[in-house]
Amino acid sequence: MSDVVEKTLTALPSLLSLDSQPGSTKLSSTSKLGSLIRGITELTSKHEEEKLIQRELVSIKEQVSSPNTSMRQMKDLMVRAIYCEMLGYEASFSYIHAIKLAQQGTALEKRVGYLAVSLFLNESHELLLLLVNTVLKDLQSTNLIEVCMALTVVSQIFPKDMIPAILPLVEEKLNHPKEIIRRKAVLALYKFYLIAPNQVQHIHSKFRLALCDRDPGVMTASLHIYLQMIQENPEGYKDLTTSFVTILKQVVGGKLPMDFNYRSVPAPWLQIQLLRILSLLGKNDQSTSEIMYEVLDESLQRAEMNHNITYAILYECVKCIYTIHPKSELLEKAAKCIGNFVLSPKMNLKYLGLKALTYVVQQDPKLALQHQMTIIECLDHYDLLIKRETLELLFRITNAQNVTVIVEKMLEFLSTSKDDYTTTDLVGKVAELAEKYAPDNEWFIETMNTVFSVGGDTMQPDIPNNFLKLLCEGFDSVEEDRKLRLFAVDSYVSLLQGKPGNLPQRFLQVISWVLGEYSHLREELDPATVMRLLVKLLERKQTSSETKSYVLMAMTKLCRSGEGVSIAQEVSESYSSSMDTVLRQRAHELQHLSHNLELRTRVLLPGEAGLEPLEVDSSLSFLDGFVSEALAAGAAPYKPPHQRQEELAQAKALSLEPYSLALPISMSSCSITDRQSPTLLSMSSGLSGDSTDLSHKGGSTTLKLDGVKRVWGKEGYLAQREPIEEAQIEVPSPLRSPIQQTETGNSHSPSPAPTQSPEHEPEKQQLASSLFVGLSSQSSVCLMGKSEPMPQRFRKKAKGQSSTSAPTSNSLISLPSTVDHLLCTNLLEKTPELSEVHAAANGTCDVEAALVSHEDSNTPQDLCLSSHLPAELSELFHSEISPLCSTQSLHLSACYVQKEDSLILVIFITNSSDFAVHDVHVDLDSEQLEVSCASDSPVKEVRGCCVAVCQYSLTVKRPSAHVTVAGMVSHQLHIETPQTAQFSYELPLTSFVRPLKVSTEEYGRMWLDFTHDTKQNLTLINDGEEPLTDTLTVLKKKLQLHIVEIIGMEGIVACRLLPDQPCLMHCRLHAGSLAVWMRSSLPDLPDCLMYHCQRSLTEH
């Protein structure tokens, strides 16, 4: 039909101007649309275009309303109307005709009619109701094309309330012999599910049929529904996991017809859909996750890195792997994938890599470390999107140590960003970080100042509210509170003395409130000075009336005496006739107060001294009578605002609000609303007599608000512990040995060697070290390069030694964590367990010291006790016998014996009295240890002046540098009442360590299997010719390790924790110290052993 049409991509205007051109003549001659388009293209100004289109629209309008216009002509008219609408001109007169066309036209006219309807109208348009009958008719048509059209249009727009009318017909189509009809029916049902889920609840079983449809297209369509349903309720569809896995397996295996391939990848859209479903199903569910490991692995392998489409699948796969229950093997592969993305020169992939990193970084902070240099580069990227995503990533890894640098970067970005949405979002994040991690008062106030001035009036109201609440609530230390408030006051006074005109209203409100509340703290500051500054604000034209009311309230708090009062009188005078009722109210209050000295002394002065919380009847019980009367009189019962809003939303046809601003997650916890701003609260306390209506709104000046995270505590800011800090982080070691690289090559070979590459500028490294400081204690060492590891280590050691006497001076104390593997000294300087750890460590030293002295005095007893050791143990090494506890007649002592395959705790019970002691019970209990009785029969009775021996076999449940057994002994002496005593006994973890004799090959195999690891640089024993051998020998002797092999600069060592938990150690000489890398299958074990290694070497 069509001739060869000359097609030029760029020369559109010239092409159109030549009438002889075959393409354009054909197009323009066949339709009026052609001439319209041609006409428009020839025009030169927007104005001319407007005139032409208006003319066109008038002509269309005339024709569509003419009764003589045939449906065929109507079709052309509709196309032209659509075109005009696309150009931005309204043609609403044609809407009704579009519906008519769909109703009355023949199939092909119908098609245009439906198209016009779907383009012109949206779901809530009233005219859509007129379409229902047409759709109903077409669904019943015997013409497949008409059925298709009807289904297409209902999948796009259909009035929600009319769904029941056509639902049975659509449902019926699920059994249609033609797959295209089934597919469209499924999608129509999906649409119904989205807009009115209750209406399609009864056909869930039919969805399953669609899922099992023999046509892959229908099955794919059904996945949309499943994805949606599983998102809402993953628990309900766990049984389908196997089916989804099977489908994915088949797809990945290429079992679908070839025409589903896209760039020779089998059905990528389907794969991605399935991967999403799987990640939803496997989230927090180990057993379900296990079903999918295999197919995920296969997906990863099949997707070769060569084209966008495979990257898309890989990205989804990686996301899935990080969402479901983790499997180390898959995680490693996924991490490698992310690495490839991040390092890719293609911008799109780099962006996705960053996005993926942002997604996984909380679980796997070491990944961010691996790519730190790339991240730093992306921070200065010319593409804002990449920059923005990098900031997002940094936001996730912020901790107390890198907060200043990261916030600085964010503020830098903010100063260049012009997009309101980004500004609002970032400002919220900065505020969140500042509240969580602020290192000191000045920084906090200054950062918040920037937040307020940049965030302006678009920021979330929670930010100023939270800030004021923080100031107002304070923390437990009065002195700190005072300092912070003082600093805020100083800073605001100087801001107001500068150019307050540029400051946003919200900021001015904050300033007014703070000055009103706290400027009295600065004693040398005359309230009148502050008042004058505030007056200036009032005089500014730009100041909004809300701000003015804040200012007036601040003045109310400030007018105490002298000049302040006269200023207040002046101001209140001028505002007492204001048109704004709120302002007038405030002005009158101020006026009243300023004229009444007695009231001033009564109201203002106690506020300063006492601030005792008011008793507030929050249930408003005093209104009960009023309420019941009102109800009896027929008033509607009260509904809370959220319920009202919900109902309002339901009343609307559609509640899809795609462009509403998303709240930053962290802010949602805040419970203050605008109306209950602290200002009103303090007003109510200050002027409770005058404004009772306010007093019940929020309570007292102490602002008892629940559900708000406490970020400040006694010692200052309570740094929230990031999960990152707890995680043991593996730092990529770029200079790994060849042996190791073959061993671990699969997992880490792509990791870059950022630190050692000489081309990186020192500033970048500096930046890196400041950005990633909290992620791994090792990172800084690693980042500083070879030159400077010493000071770092020295600092650590010094800290470790000095902290014995001095309680921690660190201001960043956070909540104690349950994780007790922090004994690793490299974490000491920032962990909350600091004092605890040292106490423990020193405790042991003290015990040992005490033991020595005991030994001196008690040598005879010790000797005599050790003779009581059972014969089978007496040959073996036993620890010093230390006393446990005593009762009136019994003395308990204990020691442990290291057998090859177990550890035996021996408790000696010495009866010093002359009488037999009955009913002796020894109970042992430990959180970290498994205790079982090793003696044949438990001791019941100890005769006078005798020693009884109990044996217990111990194994480690949860490794910790030192493990303790707590116990209790109870007994009866003669006829006396029962006696009890408690004791505890501490053992070093090393007593449970035995050499593990493995070959190098076995070692290599095991190394790959283990997931828990730690790395640290240890002191090298450098007094001999062969430092490595010497050091390892010392460790071997002290810790009972097995040296597997020493090759040149490296040594590999193995040991096991009783009964059979292997721990592998890889040591390498590096820059004058011993770089140790430990791995084990048991969490915490590497850290604890590392601690002991370090101790033994330091002691040596």
Added chain:
Amino acid sequence: MTMQFMLLFSRQGKLRLQKWYVPLSDKEKKKITRELVQTVLARKPKMCSFLEWRDLKIVYKRYASLYFCCAIEDQDNELITLEIIHRYVELLDKYFGSVCELDIIFNFEKAYFILDEFLLGGEAQETSKKNVLKAIEQADLLQEDAKEAETPRSVLEEIGLT
């Protein structure tokens, strides 16, 4: 991976096709279109094909003189959206026979039909190229025949059924 909307516009910023999968007022649509056309045209070729816009992610790609631009949600997969655009271009290409901007300008309703056959309600409806084109051709066949003569309806149905 619901798409929010799709826009096609020329290098000169002229809108060629618009498909909205979320209900919005005309005013909003116009505002969004204006802002996005401006932003996308200002992007440099080396930059990545995505951009953040309000709370949405915009994925765009330029084919000759035409920009294809889709809006998705943040958790959606940008790369697969890029390929959706590409698949759509492939479909257009196959249908028109090496497609150019002119085809889309003069036959934009056809371009809409193809889009509706490929994406329905913002979701990929049919990913098999063959099936999409078959559906379009069947409907077109109907159109061609109807043009020839006012054929009796039963014959149309016959054709439709095959």
